[in-house]
Amino acid sequence: MEMDQEQNHDAEDDPFLRFVDYAISVLSPTEDEDVVDQESNRPAWSWVACRVIKTCKAYSSGVTPAILLSELSQAWAENQRGGYSKKRRPECIDQLQKKHKRGKLPNTITIDSIYEKNFLSLTSVLEAVIVDAFLLPGTNFYMLTLGDFWSSNTIDIYLHRRFYDLAELKNGILRKGREILLTGCYLRSTLRGSGHLRLLPTEYLLIILDEDEDDDAMLLGAQFCSDSLSSISVDAVNEGVSYSLYARIESIGSLEIQGKFDSLQRKQITLVDNDGFRIKFLLWGDQVVLANLFSVGSWLALDRPFVSSFIDSTLDSSDEICLEYGSVTQLYMVPFIQHEEQVCVASTQNHYQGSKLLSAVDPTQGPKVSQVTLPCDSRGAIDFSNYPFRLFVTDLRDKMTSISIYGVVIDIRHTNNLESTILLKIEDTTGGIWAKLHFVKSWSMGKISIGHTVYIAGLTCSMTKNKRIEVSWDEKEAGSFFVNLSCLPALLNSSCLHKSSTLSDLSSKTSNTHVCRIWVDQIEHCDVNLRYSHAPCGHNVTKNFGFECNFCGCHCDDEVVRSFHLKVTIADDTAKVFAWCTGHTAIELLQISPDEFYNLPEEEQIMYPSSLEHERFIVALVHSKREGFGPANGQTLGIQDDISNWEITQALKSD
Numbered sequence: 001m002e003m004d005q006e007q008n009h010d011a012e013d014d015p016f017l018r019f020v021d022y023a024i025s026v027l028s029p030t031e032d033e034d035v036v037d038q039e040s041n042r043p044a045w046s047w048v049a050c051r052v053i054k055t056c057k058a059y060s061s062g063v064t065p066a067i068l069l070s071e072l073s074q075a076w077a078e079n080q081r082g083g084y085s086k087k088r089r090p091e092c093i094d095q096l097q098k099k100h101k102r103g104k105l106p107n108t109i110t111i112d113s114i115y116e117k118n119f120l121s122l123t124s125v126l127e128a129v130i131v132d133a134f135l136l137p138g139t140n141f142y143m144l145t146l147g148d149f150w151s152s153n154t155i156d157i158y159l160h161r162r163f164y165d166l167a168e169l170k171n172g173i174l175r176k177g178r179e180i181l182l183t184g185c186y187l188r189s190t191l192r193g194s195g196h197l198r199l200l201p202t203e204y205l206l207i208i209l210d211e212d213e214d215d216d217a218m219l220l221g222a223q224f225c226s227d228s229l230s231s232i233s234v235d236a237v238n239e240g241v242s243y244s245l246y247a248r249i250e251s252i253g254s255l256e257i258q259g260k261f262d263s264l265q266r267k268q269i270t271l272v273d274n275d276g277f278r279i280k281f282l283l284w285g286d287q288v289v290l291a292n293l294f295s296v297g298s299w300l301a302l303d304r305p306f307v308s309s310f311i312d313s314t315l316d317s318s319d320e321i322c323l324e325y326g327s328v329t330q331l332y333m334v335p336f337i338q339h340e341e342q343v344c345v346a347s348t349q350n351h352y353q354g355s356k357l358l359s360a361v362d363p364t365q366g367p368k369v370s371q372v373t374l375p376c377d378s379r380g381a382i383d384f385s386n387y388p389f390r391l392f393v394t395d396l397r398d399k400m401t402s403i404s405i406y407g408v409v410i411d412i413r414h415t416n417n418l419e420s421t422i423l424l425k426i427e428d429t430t431g432g433i434w435a436k437l438h439f440v441k442s443w444s445m446g447k448i449s450i451g452h453t454v455y456i457a458g459l460t461c462s463m464t465k466n467k468r469i470e471v472s473w474d475e476k477e478a479g480s481f482f483v484n485l486s487c488l489p490a491l492l493n494s495s496c497l498h499k500s501s502t503l504s505d506l507s508s509k510t511s512n513t514h515v516c517r518i519w520v521d522q523i524e525h526c527d528v529n530l531r532y533s534h535a536p537c538g539h540n541v542t543k544n545f546g547f548e549c550n551f552c553g554c555h556c557d558d559e560v561v562r563s564f565h566l567k568v569t570i571a572d573d574t575a576k577v578f579a580w581c582t583g584h585t586a587i588e589l590l591q592i593s594p595d596e597f598y599n600l601p602e603e604e605q606i607m608y609p610s611s612l613e614h615e616r617f618i619v620a621l622v623h624s625k626r627e628g629f630g631p632a633n634g635q636t637l638g639i640q641d642d643i644s645n646w647e648i649t650q651a652l653k654s655d
Contacts, residue, residue: 014512015499016485017390017406019068020049026069027076043076045390046404050457051075052497053483062493090131090147090154092177097149102335103375106478107183107292112151114197120187125292130178133167142167144174146199157185157199166207166330173219179208181293181333184286206293207332209301220246220334224301229277232321237307245302245323247271249294250278254476267291271300271323280322281305287325297336297377305329342371343382348392348430377401381460385479394430396471398463402479405435405471406455408511409448414553422552426454427511435459436472437482442552444475445482447538447583451622451647453513457481486513486649492618493652504574506621506646514621517654519614520589521571526609530594533563538583540565562594567644568609570619579621581648588651589617620650 028042055071056063107125114120131154132145142159144167159167159174167174174180184204187197209216224246232243253268267288269281281302283290294300306326325331376382384391385402396403410432411425420439425432435456448454458480459473474480485491491498491513498515506514520526532541536559539551547560564586569578587593590612597605624647 013499013510016052016497019065019496020045020052020390023048023052023069023072027072042388044386044388046385046387046457048072049390049404049406049455050481053455053481053485053488056488056490056494056497057483060489062490063497064494065496068496090129092131093129093147093149096129096177096179102337103295105181105292105295110150111146111148111153111155114155114187115153118187118197120185120199122184122186123289123292124183124185126182126185128180128182130174130176130180133169133172133175135169146180155197155199157182158201160201160203160205162203162328163205163330173207181206181208183292184289204287204290204293205331206290207330209332209334211334219332220301223303224332228275229271229273229279230275232279232307232323234307234309234321242304243302243307245271245273245305246299247273247279247302248299249296252291252294252296255288269294282322282324284324290325290331294333295336299334299336301332301334303330303332336377343374343387344371345389348389348395392430393426393428393433396433396461396469398461398469400461402457403459403461404455404457405433405459407432407453409450409452409454412448412450412551424448424454426456433469433471436470438472438474440475442549442554442556443537446484446536447487447649448484449622449624449647449649451511451624452484452486452649453511453622455481455483455485486620486622489650491515491620492650498620502574503570503572503577506575506577506623511623513649515618516570516572516621517616517618518570518572519616520612521569521576521614526569526612527567528590528597528605528609529565530598531563531565532560533583535559535561538563562598564590564594564597566590570617570648577621577646578644579646579648580624580644581651585648585651588653589648591615591653616654618652618654619648621646622649 024043024045027048051072052068055068059067105125105127107123108127109120109124111126111128126146126148128146128148130144131147134143134145135141136143136158142164144157144159145154146157147154163174166172169175182199182202182205184202186200186202188200209220211217211220224244227243227245229245229247232245233241237243248271250270250272253270256266256268258264258266265285265288267283269283269291270278271281272278281300302323304326306324306329308322308324309320372388374382374384374387379399381399381401383402384400384404387403390406391403393405393407405426405428407426407428409424410427411423413423414421420442422437422439422443424435424437426435437456456473458477459471462470462472464470473482475482492515498513501514501516503516503518532543532547533539534541534547534549534552534554534556537549537551539549541547541549541556541560546555546557548554549556563583565580565582566586566589567578567580568589569576571577581589590597590609592608597608600608623645625645
């Protein structure tokens, strides 16, 4: 009960959390807002939080509740928009949707959205159903009319000639009712102003097979089960032998850049067959968009793939053979069917569910929702991206993916001297947890220090060998999102997202970011230092045989800038506080750039702070010291050598 009260107080005391809960109640008004069932249209807590933050980043000068709710309502309406009216839906789509159970691919767009925006990105995915297949009158050009499960429109596409042998009108596999996946499509309008759109031919088309359909099962058995991955031979290929292979997609690698001038893209897909034999399937250059059609766990049927040795492919590997998407290759896929699992609602939601306190209704009844249904992958990891409530540290369990954490940074460390990996300890009202953050190069998320409030989405939970929960995050993974709310520019001018405080309200016991109206006081205690810092993270650098960032641990000769480290007394009508700041915040307070200050004569540098006395600002303050964490427990980063416990994370000149 004590923990529940702390969480209630946390949401009541934090204006950002309070607004997210309010927005959820606006987007999903019901007679009883505490009831969440499978039919409810309640948005995920993380979806709303992420949208609020992204809107704040778009409106850096500040937001109002009207702006936020307008953006949220529009996005939610698009998210919830239904598909065909029943009268207009082709019967073949009706029949297919009854057994359509696979999850949507990340880059999927709808045909309706193409018409609305009159735009189609080359990386977008169309999960389509062939509504009609025909020859363009007077020509030998094949056309397909496509629909999807979510749209009221259809769209025609010119079929690429590499698929003509599959499009024979009577017996071809590309016929009415067949599901296909496409990407790399160009859009064109046939008549100016007519609104009738067509898609130009794309060679990146994948045919969906259903093992429960007799024709598809016979195709798989007859064409793809005689060859195995282990039987592939480069010598046989050189003699004219072609292969038809069937294997499961085990992993999809990240995009790699190769070539002398970083001019060549490559993506590596690992395939494994029923015998456990693995082989690499490589996509080169423009082909990499094909990976958008794949999903881990699905079975891929490759007809006549190009077979090469690792020498031919320039693959830095000991593997003798790899596969490539050749000029005559055809791809079929039996999709991984996304299973769903009933997940018990976290214990932290028992007495607090979004916009209301259940205890205010009837505390003896407990929660009115006990479980929700969430998708899980082939390895049993459950996707929490659509979980309706906020997750707390105490809720985290093994095999949780796409989770979000909102909390305060209480410690920062390196791990195993890896430049691209940093550990953050995040704390909320239920406890703290270490998050291992993996970056493509080095830290790229801007200024971060102890005491800052952060929101991280796209985290994965797993169990270590020591039976401890480990939380990790990878910058390059889809859905990854990181923001430092204490340094969010919109915060200072967004009264709906902060609580105005006086300096006498500051307390080390509260973890919120405080927004105060202050003036600069006691200039004789003002300490202005010029230092060199690493531009991407804002932290100090050390010069040895070059510049090395004290935070990222990387060599950063080309990214070093002069910056301020300022210690200053601020005051309001209730109290005075000695605080410190760096970077852009110090520039805003001093009203001069580091380079300009450096070029002043020494006497003017000494006298300059006196010109700031009684200048008024709106500032954001965080408590920057945490007892119990420090160098004794390892190399702790982000702790400044200051006697002050308060950091000014943002400042804005005030009239």
